[in-house]
Amino acid sequence: MADKNIPMDQRELMTLQNYLQEYGQQAEIFVQQMQMLESGRLEAHAAIESLEDMLTAGDGTVLLQIGGGASVRAKVVEPEKVLLAIGAEVIVERSNKDAVEFLKERILEMEASQKKVAETLDRLRAQMNEINKRIEAGYQQAMASGQDLG
């Protein structure tokens, strides 16, 4: 990159802008991944809460959301047995307790992934800040030396 005292030319500024745009796109993808992980994590927490409540719900009546904000009262025939998607599009029957354990493990996995993605995102943002600073400095130098940046 350009030395602080040597004015940056227009081409270098454009390259830096391109870098910034590229990093921005990458960061956007990681932000989307973070959001997906977070919604997966919250969903798993909600499922755990429902599974645990189902066991203590007396006659087993629960509110079943059917979309559009509508819910019906439904009776869970076997709250002890849960059909669980374990991965690879395979669904197995597990006991309520085992299903809760499985979901807790998944939450831990998702939290570990979130941590990794967040670290990568931090690195990307630090690089973007650095590029932003360079661009800013480049513009100021150009303005000072009367270059046309049009």
Next chain:
Amino acid sequence: MFGGLREKLRAARDRLGSGILATAGMPAGAKAEKVPGALSPGGAAKEQPPSPSSPAATEPAPTAGPRFVDKVRVLITEREQKDVADALSELEMTLLESDVALPATDAIIASVEKNLVGKHRKIGESVDALVLNALKAALLDVLGAGFDLREYIRKHERPVKILFTGVNGTGKTTTVAKIGDYLRKEGFTVVIGAGDTYRAGAIEQISVHAERLGIKVIQHKEGADPSAVLFDAVQFAQSHKIDVVLADTAGRFHNKANLMSQLEKIKRVMKPDLVVYVDEAVAGNDAVTRAAEFDRTVGADAVVLTKADMDSRGGAAISIAHTIGKPLMFLGTGQAYGDIVPFEPAQVVDELLEGGS
């Protein structure tokens, strides 16, 4: 990379080992007892020969004749399916939970079972080694032979034309740049065709990469016909005696008929030697399903999985080659250009089964 799967495989390995030790009536010690719910030695104990550590086995040689045979039987035990059934079932769950596709899981289980059941363990061969080798063989079977791109280029007429396809946002353009850098370092000359004329900023993105790496890019304007761009890239490579053409294309979903027919046209025009499907390892089984769809519609000769460093399960990497019958060529492992590794099955298996915790 694949840390979660590595830990689960280690537990499965211990469990298989304890099952075998329990059947052999060996004093499995801490190892067998450590695993909760491990195969109960109780059932097999009725048929078990006396333990070598029992007082009878330590009697003087003249009376030790039949007991010596028993002792050998303990060491060279013949396992039956039931001895490892529970542990195999647990291994099956472990693989499925790691998003390893069902056909690949079935193949791994069948292979481990074949290698453990009814086989003799020689004196001196540890149970751990026996289980390790069975798991290694099973994983290697499923992972296939990999794909050595350098070797392929050396054996083929130049320029070797490689077309990259895949869905949106999986890191295709970055992968093209990384492979360009890898090939350049391996001594090949490379040109990149900026065939993603659809996504805003894609041409600039690949140009920035190429400029950083000192690789020539052939590009047209945004919205131009990608077939024309890639045709020009091939023409450029032929006239400048360049070894490899890397053809970037726009990401597309396999169910978009118009975009898939555009890919067909690109194939007709540039006649690629290799069609490489790019997807992200973190997509797990979805990546396997999509790769199979792409293979059915436009064909695929090899696969690259990106973001493998973010993937703790390893499901896609383990099952993709077996499920679609096409080798895995590279794994993307980070943000830098050098963060791409040729997929070498033996190395991956070693890392999964013997790598550090």
